[in-house]
Amino acid sequence: MSFVRRAATVVAAATALTAALALPAFAHVTIQPGTAEQGGFTKVAFRVPNERDNASTTKIEVSFPTEHPLAFVSVKPVPGWTVKVTEGKLPAPVKTEYGDLEEAVTKVVWEGGKINPGEFQEFEVSMGQLPEVDSLMFPTKQTYSGGEVVDWSEAPKADGTEPEHPAPLLKLVPAAEDGATATPATAAASASAAASASGAPSVTPVAAASSSDGTARLLGGAGLVVGIIGVVIGALGLRRRPSA
Incomplete structure (x- = not known):
């Protein structure tokens, strides 16, 4: 049970650390x-x-x-x-x-x-x-x-x-010149307008980009947690191994 408690403590601490690292990016008023x-x-x-x-x-x-x-x-x-x-x-x-x-x-x-x-x-x-x-x-x-x-x-x-x-x-x-590649914001507006004209729900690529960015942060945080847990489990295993 001691090992389980220690592992749970490590997971909680790592999760708190990951959340603390992620919060500053979202903690103020922004324009989207x-x-x-x-x-x-x-x-x-x-x-x-x-x-x-x-x-x-x-x-x-x-x-x-x-x-x-x-x-x-x-x-x-x-x-x-x-x-x-x-x-x-x-x-x-x-x-x-x-x-x-x-x-x-x-x-x-x-x-x-x-x-x-x-x-x-x-x-x-x-x-x-x-x-x-x-x-x-x-x-x-x-x-x-x-x-x-x-x-x-x-x-x-x-x-x-x-x-x-x-x-x-x-x-x-x-502004993009005629025939030039549109900026992401322009592409988003064009996609939304086309979807509205066809009666289909509009999709904003900018929102998808924000979602991808958030997913990347989440996966990065999860990797950090897994890494910390692995280090602690290894250390506990070494401590529990009988000496030669």
């Missing part, structure tokens, strides 16, 4: 998918995980860029949540192909719902026309039921490392 084409329109989801064990997320406040404003923004209703879209006057008019843009969406707030511990929620937004810049930041405030507010507003560091509270970042790439 993280890439879109310049000059076009896109649909994104602000993915909000609940990081607290003793409180629920009750409010999400996303700030939209005013230096590169978006002329068109619409939101998808989320059951159990109310949404408020705020428009404001821009510091200076911005020229677009639709004319001078003097006002634009500056903030979107979801509240009234609840994201419990161990859960996440996605808040979808359709927006455009995307500017010809490298990226757009969407600083986000996450409010918990206990009154705590986490401000996800830090820009990426110059050395490429991630800050403690990174803002959701949408990377923008040049």
